[in-house]
Amino acid sequence: MDVASAARAAKKAAIPLAAAAGADKDRMLAAVASALEARAADIAAANAEDLRRAAATALAEPLLKRLRFDAPKIATAVAGVRSLMALPDPVGATLAATELDQGLELYKVSCPIGVIGVIFESRPDALVQISSLCLKSGNAVLLKGGSEAAGTNRILAEVIAAASEAAGAPAGWMQLLETREDVTCMLALEDDIDLIIPRGSNAFVRHIMDHSNIPVLGHADGICHAYVDRAADLDMAVAVVRDSKCQYVAVCNALETLLVHRDIAAAFLPRLQAALTTPPVRLIGCPRTAAIIAVEAAGETTWRTEHLDYTLSVRVVDSLSDAIDHINTYGSRHTDAIITADAAAAATFMDLVDSGNVFWNCSTRFSDGYRYGLGAEVGISTNKIHARGPVGLEGLMIYKWKLFGHGQTVAPYADGRRHFTHRPLAGTPPR
Amino acid sequence: MDVASAARAAKKAAIPLAAAAGADKDRMLAAVASALEARAADIAAANAEDLRRAAATALAEPLLKRLRFDAPKIATAVAGVRSLMALPDPVGATLAATELDQGLELYKVSCPIGVIGVIFESRPDALVQISSLCLKSGNAVLLKGGSEAAGTNRILAEVIAAASEAAGAPAGWMQLLETREDVTCMLALEDDIDLIIPRGSNAFVRHIMDHSNIPVLGHADGICHAYVDRAADLDMAVAVVRDSKCQYVAVCNALETLLVHRDIAAAFLPRLQAALTTPPVRLIGCPRTAAIIAVEAAGETTWRTEHLDYTLSVRVVDSLSDAIDHINTYGSRHTDAIITADAAAAATFMDLVDSGNVFWNCSTRFSDGYRYGLGAEVGISTNKIHARGPVGLEGLMIYKWKLFGHGQTVAPYADGRRHFTHRPLAGTPPR
Numbered sequence: 001m002d003v004a005s006a007a008r009a010a011k012k013a014a015i016p017l018a019a020a021a022g023a024d025k026d027r028m029l030a031a032v033a034s035a036l037e038a039r040a041a042d043i044a045a046a047n048a049e050d051l052r053r054a055a056a057t058a059l060a061e062p063l064l065k066r067l068r069f070d071a072p073k074i075a076t077a078v079a080g081v082r083s084l085m086a087l088p089d090p091v092g093a094t095l096a097a098t099e100l101d102q103g104l105e106l107y108k109v110s111c112p113i114g115v116i117g118v119i120f121e122s123r124p125d126a127l128v129q130i131s132s133l134c135l136k137s138g139n140a141v142l143l144k145g146g147s148e149a150a151g152t153n154r155i156l157a158e159v160i161a162a163a164s165e166a167a168g169a170p171a172g173w174m175q176l177l178e179t180r181e182d183v184t185c186m187l188a189l190e191d192d193i194d195l196i197i198p199r200g201s202n203a204f205v206r207h208i209m210d211h212s213n214i215p216v217l218g219h220a221d222g223i224c225h226a227y228v229d230r231a232a233d234l235d236m237a238v239a240v241v242r243d244s245k246c247q248y249v250a251v252c253n254a255l256e257t258l259l260v261h262r263d264i265a266a267a268f269l270p271r272l273q274a275a276l277t278t279p280p281v282r283l284i285g286c287p288r289t290a291a292i293i294a295v296e297a298a299g300e301t302t303w304r305t306e307h308l309d310y311t312l313s314v315r316v317v318d319s320l321s322d323a324i325d326h327i328n329t330y331g332s333r334h335t336d337a338i339i340t341a342d343a344a345a346a347a348t349f350m351d352l353v354d355s356g357n358v359f360w361n362c363s364t365r366f367s368d369g370y371r372y373g374l375g376a377e378v379g380i381s382t383n384k385i386h387a388r389g390p391v392g393l394e395g396l397m398i399y400k401w402k403l404f405g406h407g408q409t410v411a412p413y414a415d416g417r418r419h420f421t422h423r424p425l426a427g428t429p430p431r
Numbered sequence: 432m433d434v435a436s437a438a439r440a441a442k443k444a445a446i447p448l449a450a451a452a453g454a455d456k457d458r459m460l461a462a463v464a465s466a467l468e469a470r471a472a473d474i475a476a477a478n479a480e481d482l483r484r485a486a487a488t489a490l491a492e493p494l495l496k497r498l499r500f501d502a503p504k505i506a507t508a509v510a511g512v513r514s515l516m517a518l519p520d521p522v523g524a525t526l527a528a529t530e531l532d533q534g535l536e537l538y539k540v541s542c543p544i545g546v547i548g549v550i551f552e553s554r555p556d557a558l559v560q561i562s563s564l565c566l567k568s569g570n571a572v573l574l575k576g577g578s579e580a581a582g583t584n585r586i587l588a589e590v591i592a593a594a595s596e597a598a599g600a601p602a603g604w605m606q607l608l609e610t611r612e613d614v615t616c617m618l619a620l621e622d623d624i625d626l627i628i629p630r631g632s633n634a635f636v637r638h639i640m641d642h643s644n645i646p647v648l649g650h651a652d653g654i655c656h657a658y659v660d661r662a663a664d665l666d667m668a669v670a671v672v673r674d675s676k677c678q679y680v681a682v683c684n685a686l687e688t689l690l691v692h693r694d695i696a697a698a699f700l701p702r703l704q705a706a707l708t709t710p711p712v713r714l715i716g717c718p719r720t721a722a723i724i725a726v727e728a729a730g731e732t733t734w735r736t737e738h739l740d741y742t743l744s745v746r747v748v749d750s751l752s753d754a755i756d757h758i759n760t761y762g763s764r765h766t767d768a769i770i771t772a773d774a775a776a777a778a779t780f781m782d783l784v785d786s787g788n789v790f791w792n793c794s795t796r797f798s799d800g801y802r803y804g805l806g807a808e809v810g811i812s813t814n815k816i817h818a819r820g821p822v823g824l825e826g827l828m829i830y831k832w833k834l835f836g837h838g839q840t841v842a843p844y845a846d847g848r849r850h851f852t853h854r855p856l857a858g859t860p861p862r
Contacts, residue, residue: 015759019782098804104793106803113815114785194815215646215816236838243840328446343861350833351450354545362535362836371844372537372832373529373853384544384625385646386817389832401803401820402781405793407667409674413802422804430774 001175003185006142007192009172010115014140016170018112022089028135028167033081035163036128036156040074043159047124047152054148062250069124069152077128080376084136087375090393091138097425101418103406107429110399112138114194117186119208121200122146127156130197131174133376135164137396142186142193144177154178187212195396197379202306217395219382221306221332222252224364227323227349229340230261234268236361237339238275243363244337245281250308252380253335253357253367257303257313259323262288265316269293281310288316303330320345324352331355333382335367335389356382356389402429432606434616437573438623440603441546445571447601449543453520459566459598464512466594467559467587471505474590478555478583485579493681500555500583508559511807515567518806521824522569528856532849534837538860543569544829545625548617550639552631553577558587561628562605564807566595568827573617573624575608585609618643626827628810633737648826650813652737652763653683655795658754658780660771661692665699667792668770669706674794675768676712681739683811684766684788684798688734688744690754693719696747700724712741719747734761751776755783762786764813766798766820787813787820833860 096108134141145153157176244255285295337359338349369377374392387395527539565572576584588607675686716726768790769780800808805823818826
């Protein structure tokens with residue numbers, strides 16, 4: 001099936017899926033979990049074939065590790081599917097209710113967005129997680145995974161589609177795309193696809209954002225900052241900066257730029273440098289940093305660079321206000337932390353830094369849906385609308401307004417014969 | 432000032448405005464209201480000049496009526512500004528709170544979106560309403576009004592900016608754009624403008640949506656449907672359809688297409704036609720409609736046409752399911768109503784019609800922020816994300832995550848030495 005037909009089929013399936021009862025969707029999830037267990041050996045075999053092919057192309061070891069989807073990883077993915085069954089149905093929640101007049105009742109009710117297009121990296125568990133999140137939330141989904149995992153993704157999509165559809169899900173609710181050309185085509189299908197969620201490199205996500213009129217949820221850059229205030233506890237600052245930078249360097253919430261107040265720079269920077277040695281962190285600094293410790297000279301692009309490696313940009317600033325200005329100018333609205341013992345400085349920082357996640361005295365690496373307790377994570381958004389920061393199930397939801405009347409017309413309200421009561425209502429819509 | 436500089440200035444102003452206390456913003460609104468009263472004669476004089484110029488160009492009477500901004504209309508606008516002061520501050524509300532671990536507390540806190548670009552029709556009261564909504568919600572705003580109201584808009588913008596800035600609002604938080612070229616330029620400023628709200632003709636809004644990477648909140652088409660089910664009370668159906676079509680034809684929530692179940696078409700259509708005579712409604716119908724009443728023949732484009740006039744498209748359908756399919760195929764996700772005495776049919780319709788507003792036994796014309804009791808209305812959205820249907824103040828809001836720690840790092844959680852508690856918290860973030 002071509003992508004346009006797949007998207008039309010997904011849009012058609014999205015309508016009954018949006019109206020599926022929570023218990024029915026949980027039954028579909030149970031069927032998916034059981035089918036994944038029953039087919040675990042076949043899935044592992046397909047993955048072993050992907051791994052053999054990837055090893056032959058000399059794929060780097062961390063990427064091979066992400067690609068691996070063996071029995072323990074399958075069991076973890078299945079447990080993830082089952083954990084969704086325990087969550088309440090996100091569809092059909094009454095978000096607001098108002099009596100407009102006697103016998104004319106308005107309810108704002110949560111509902112799925114519709115059709116989601118997801119493009120994800122070479123981790124087969126992402127396919128299981130995303131499709132089960134979409135099923136739980138009543139959304140249809142078009143999935144495109146990394147090409148290295150093509151064989152694993154194909155069997156996973158087959159197993160999940162077949163099991164869910166046998167349990168009552170509408171045919172076509174989830175479909176796998178296979179090529180880059182499919183993705184290019186998908187970006188133009190704004191009549192049938194309601195939201196694109198791209199997960200991957202920043203260049204890739206930026207490309208998606210620039211080439212589609214469909215709303216995109218996600219982040220391109222993760223240029224995260226830590227600002228060490230003059231009132232910082234320096235031991236704490238060393239520990240938080242080291243963790244933010246080094247605990248896992250290849251991720252979007254890792255620290256990329258350190259800002260240091262001038263008053264404590266001479267005391268702090270040598271201690272920090274001494275702590276960033278295993279493995280050694282390459283430091284790129286402004287002239288005032290270079291006057292205190294040995295660093296490479298920062299250039300024009302330093303402050304806009306996401307290193308994703310053991311490299312840190314360092315700048316000495318004159319004030320809290322300059323730190324905030326730097327972050328709002330060069331940052332990517334992802335995650336930024338202040339280290340200070342001054343509560344007023346922290347509050348100012350957290351109010352004025354225009355990022356989805358603003359932290360006081362803790363590592364930028366906490367910026368994550370699992371750590372936030374959101375359950376499964378759809379992604380991390382640097383958008384300014386809809387959803388921001390780590391996004392859980394609620395990022396796949398929107399609402400509709402349901403108005404229940406008894407033949408009311410607008411005319412008597414417009415000419416003043418009747419008046420709205422606008423009285424808050426308790427309870428749920430009539431069925 | 433050119434538009435790029437204006438947008439940069441607005442972005443700079445948005446940062447302190449986002450952190451302004453509710454009481455301070457209410458004081459700014461009070462100053463705006465008083466200044467508008469004090470300058471009412473000058474404003475009315477500028478408007479009289481706009482009206483004279485418009486009359487000379489033979490502007491149609493309804494447009495002249497919308498353009499008029501005389502003493503009573505100024506007083507109404509001022510009352511609108513003061514009514515916002517009574518509303519709670521939408522900024523700083525705690526939307527969720529979780530203890531991640533002892534002494535590591537996460538708060539999801541409402542905040543403004545940032546910089547809003549609003550393009551609106553030739554109603555000067557829209558400028559007052561939108562700028563005061565933005566001020567209340569802590570958003571900076573770039574405004575472009577209809578050219579017919581240029582003189583009125585200029586004095587209104589001067590008065591509002593001067594009064595609010597004298598009361599403490601950051602300079603540049605609201606700015607007026609004057610030309611179409613300014614709008615074109617604004618659409619490209621995605622680094623500085625976070626959301627565009629266009630109000631106007633559907634061709635205009637469609638143009639904006641197709642020519643900007645900035646998220647757009649609004650609606651292009653309003654192709655609203657009423658479906659008269661076979662279980663409809665026919666008197667009620669006549670009254671609701673007549674009100675939906677005729678109460679005000681030039682608006683987005685007016686009825687454009689009527690769907691009638693085949694079983695009651697022969698009884699219903701002649702009665703409806705007899706009721707649509709003052710003024711006469713032009714009917715365009717499918718062949719099965721034409722077999723019952725005299726109508727013009729529907730063509731290829733009939734079902735996708737927003738008449739905005741005393742014209743109604745009519746189609747006979749075989750079933751509820753066909754009615755839903757028609758609406759999901761040809762509709763614009765705005766407002767659609769079912770008239771039926773069958774509660775199960777109504778529930779199916781309201782679940783499966785993929786529109787922002789789904790109504791049972793009442794007029795489509797109720798789809799409106801004021802009638803919904805939302806207070807002031809930002810606009811009506813047919814988007815599938817962020818905000819849907821009539822949008823009040825909450826459409827100008829988003830949130831940020833604030834995490835308060837005591838030096839915590841991720842490493843001990845990653846290696847299993849510590850575990851998250853993920854305990855719900857009551858209360859508000861520490862200050």
